[in-house]
Amino acid sequence: MTNSSGTGPATPSAADPGAEPGNLFADGEERLAKAVRAAEQALIEFEIAVETFRVEVENFSRLHHQRLGPMYARLDELDALIAEAVAAHSGDRADIERAWEARALVMPMPGVEELFGGLLGSDGVRPVEDTDPPRRVRPGKEAQRLYRELARKAHPDLAQDDAEKERRSAFIARVNEAYAYADEEALRALAAEWEAGPPAEEELPSEAEVLYARLEWLAERKEKLAAMAAELDESAIGQMMKLAPDDPDALLNEIAEQLLTQVSQREARLAELVRDAPPEPEGD
Structure with a gap:
């Protein structure tokens, strides 16, 4: 594949005659x-x-x-x-x-x-x-820490398919509700639930x-x-x-x-x- 703008994969050139197309791609x-x-x-x-x-x-x-x-x-x-x-x-x-x-x-x-x-x-x-x-107005430090950790781990944008995205979205909605009411106990329970659940698909x-x-x-x-x-x-x-x-x-x-x-x-x-x-x- 050739990309004239230079931002994407390129084919081997005369300056690099020994390069293999597959490796460059x-x-x-x-x-x-x-x-x-x-x-x-x-x-x-x-x-x-x-x-x-x-x-x-x-x-x-x-x-x-x-x-x-x-x-x-x-x-x-x-x-x-x-x-x-x-x-x-x-x-x-x-x-x-x-x-x-x-x-x-x-x-x-x-x-x-x-x-x-x-x-x-x-x-x-x-x-x-x-x-x-x-x-x-502002949830406590522990609630903020738990919320940020859960959001980073279970965020829907990390999903690689529709089913996983739907599961993450529903879970994050519960996390957001618990955080809005500064419910540290609920956030800890959600953290344990996520750790026990299926591993997230991280492969791109x-x-x-x-x-x-x-x-x-x-x-x-x-x-x-x-x-x-x-x-x-x-x-x-x-x-x-x-x-x-x-x-x-x-x-x-x-x-x-x-x-x-x-x-x-x-x-x-x-x-x-x-x-x-x-x-x-x-x-x-």
Whole structure:
């Protein structure tokens, strides 16, 4: 086989009259096989990094909504109560309009779907149903170690046939779920299960055309992963996590403390307005 670009196997030339075509072809194919193996490992490491980041962003988003959502709702309610108290005290038209606007943010007028779609919570918002939230944004060191080892060993991209790829994909899905919930016991059980299973087929195809096609697929897969990583990084939660890249759980705690402080300040302001409100006129 002749490749004019010089990147593939070549036939013997006048400069090497003693070379045998079979040996030259085998050497070129071996180099190509090594390039494929290196690209596979690089892609797996990149996919591990992207999946790790995806889990952190998703966990941060869920914990942010579950832990801080009620605080944001309480702040909105206090803002509405304060605006209403100010309006009641001043009687000014602008204050009354601001009070209406603040109350509308807390309890917007429902549409038809909201009226018939289900019951609202006591605060006028549908309750959040997350019966099994993650314990923290970033799984612990041991969970990270177990996950990375399993991903490197059982990654579907290492499969050489459809049946093996399907088996690996199903197994990695279980690994990802255990890692998302920082379940070290489950990850250890999965590691033992994999070690006891059939050995992975590591042998690469020998045909140069198949190897070239494999390299092209790996490149396309990496582009898709890069786009996914960029989307996660540019999301609102991704940008927020950049404020504390080493400890995102601490960032949640810091935000919670700030919100609690704001709640206390607004409650004090509301109590002051209620205390200073003029007495209502007595009836006849």
